[in-house]
Every structure is written in structure tokens, then in C-alpha cells.
């Protein structure tokens with residue numbers, strides 16, 4: 411057998427058979443002290459979130475990305491955009507070829523997928539799901555693989571923002587390597603399962619909340635009569651980019667407020683006009699999403715949840 415090259419999987423370096431371009435079974439070469447970790451990442455379900463993750467990892471030279479989607483057209487669109495991404499012929503093919511399998515279907519489709527891949531995944535592989543509604547313990551009952559839930563955000567489209575990570579019980583000694591991989595497309599932030607819903611409000615729903623607030627601000631500002639809504643939205647959007655750059659350069663939120671809102675000045679007057687109930691507004695928001703609350707505490711107006719696919723109570727609401 412000719413060995414063409416090596417990739418470093420999550421469990422060490424593995425030789426590739428040049429004829430098949432597949433890892434040689436039960437063979438690993440470990441290189442101690444190396445900074446490079448190349449991982450074969452499989453993405454099942456290339457919709458909004460799976461597609462974004464496939465593209466984000468597919469742009470990196472370190473990763474090898476293999477995808478599988480129910481409707482082939484979506485997978486082919488990604489393949490056209492990212493020439494290094496490959497499409498698996500089937501779910502078993504993807505599972506065999508990957509170290510890390512990202513399951514990104516809707517909860518209602520996950521049961522069928524898990525019936526196919528759960529028993530095939532081995533203990534040295536990692537199952538990562540973006541489906542926060544299903545407890546990790548339930549995934550672990552379906553597979554020998556280590557399991558983590560990750561909550562990505564639209565900001566990973568531009569390899570930025572926060573990706574939330576919640577580890578299952580089989581991750582001992584493996585967290586650093588896992589965070590290195592996700593650290594290539596975002597800032598990883600580790601949370602416990604009970605913190606997932608609230609932190610998802612901030613990291614994953616947050617871009618939509620912020621965009622909505624700025625959009626409403628631009629409508630209100632345009633009503634003052636001197637600028638069009640498009641002009642207000644443009645100024646606010648560029649202002650937000652500037653604030654992000656300040657934060658990137660080490661400013662904190664309170665430092666920004668301190669430097670702009672001079673005592674007795676107009677910015678301070680504007681902040682005071684926002685009133686003491688601004689915090690109440692966000693408490694209402696988190697109550698509406700069930701952030702940090704048990705699933706039974708459904709707020710009025712909350713969307714109906716998807717059916718319970720693994721016959722267990724949901725721990726979090728969907729995005």
C-alpha cells in the first residue's frame with residue numbers, strides 16, 4: 411500500500427492510502443509537540459447552520475470537510491463555493507471518513523440520522539450537534555462517541571463572534587484540542603447545559619436582537635425629519651463596526667461610555683432618557699425565549715416547540 415500523506419486527526423496523525431485517499435484503518439502516527447491539528451470534519455445537514463459551518467471550516471487550509479445533506483442541491487452549492495469540500499455518498503461513508511461529525515439537522519430529523527450513525531460512531535470519534543433542545547445524556551445513549559453541543563452564530567460566516575460549547579461526560583483531556591478547532595472560526599465559550607439557553611440568547615440570537623434594535627432606531631431617527639431611514643441605518647451600521655473595532659482594540663463597554671458620556675453632556679442626557687427600565691426590557695426578552703428557565707415556564711407568545719424526538723423533555727428552546 412502506498413501512503414501519500416498524513417493528516418492529524420483528533421486522535422493523532424493518520425496515514426492516508428494514496429489509492430483511496432482514505433485513512434488507513436487502526437494506524438496512527440502521533441507527533442508530539444506539534445501545533446498543527448488537521449481534522450476531518452463531517453457536516454450532516456447543510457442548511458443555515460450546517461452550511462455556514464461547512465463553509466467556515468472549508469475555507470481553512472487545516473481542515474478537510476466532508477458534507478452530506480438530504481437534498482443534494484444544497485451540498486453541491488457548497489461544493490461549488492469551497493472546492494476543498496467533498497460530498498459523501500452516504501451517512502456511513504461520512505462517519506467512516508471523519509474524526510468529528512457535526513449533526514446540524516432540525517431536531518425532528520435527528521432521530522432518523524442517529525439511528526444510522528449512532529451505532530457506527532466509535533469512542534475515538536466526536537459527535538457535535540447544534541441541536542440544543544436535546545440533552546447531551548440522550549445523545550450519549552445512542553452512541554459510543556464523545557458528544558458535545560455547540561451553538562454557533564451567524565457571525566461565524568465571517569469567522570468571528572462566539573461559539574458556545576457544552577461538553578458531554580466523555581471529554582476528559584480533550585477539551586483543549588476541541589476548542590483549538592472551533593477557535594479557528596470563532597471565540598469558543600464553554601457553558602454548562604443549564605446555561606445553554608441564556609447564553610444562546612446572547613451569542614446566537616444576539617446579532618438578530620441587536621440588528622432589530624438598530625433597525626428600529628433608524629426608523630425612529632428618520633421620523634425626526636432631517637435624515638432618511640437609509641441614511642440613519644447606514645450611519646448606525648458604520649457606527650457599530652467602529653464600536654466592534656474599539657472592543658477588538660481592548661476597549662470595554664464601560665470605557666466607551668466613560669469616554670463619550672461626559673458628565674453634564676448631551677450623551678449623558680440621552681443615556682438618562684433611556685430610563686431605569688432598560689434592564690427590564692432585556693429581562694422580558696430572556697423570559698420570552700425561556701433563557702435560563704425550565705422548559706415548562708413557557709412565556710406567553712413563545713412559538714410552539716418541535717415534537718420531542720427522543721422522548722425526553724426539552725432542555726432549551728430552539729433558536
Ligand SMILES: NC(=O)c1ccc[n+]([C@@H]2O[C@H](COP(=O)([O-])OP(=O)(O)OC[C@H]3O[C@@H](n4cnc5c(N)ncnc54)[C@H](OP(=O)(O)O)[C@@H]3O)[C@@H](O)[C@H]2O)c1
Nearest residue numbers: 455456457458459479480481514515516517519540541729
Ligand atoms: N439557524 C440558527 O441560527 C441556529 C443557531 C444555533 C443552532 N441552530 C440549530 O441547528 C439546527 C439546524 O438549524 P438550521 O436553521 O440550520 O435548519 P435548516 O436550515 O432547516 O437545516 C437543516 C438541514 O438538515 C438537512 N437534513 C434533514 N434531514 C437530513 C438527513 N436525514 N440527512 C441529511 N441531511 C438532512 C436538511 O436538508 P433539506 O435540504 O432536505 O431540507 C437541511 O438542509 C437546529 O436544530 C437549530 O435549532 C440553529
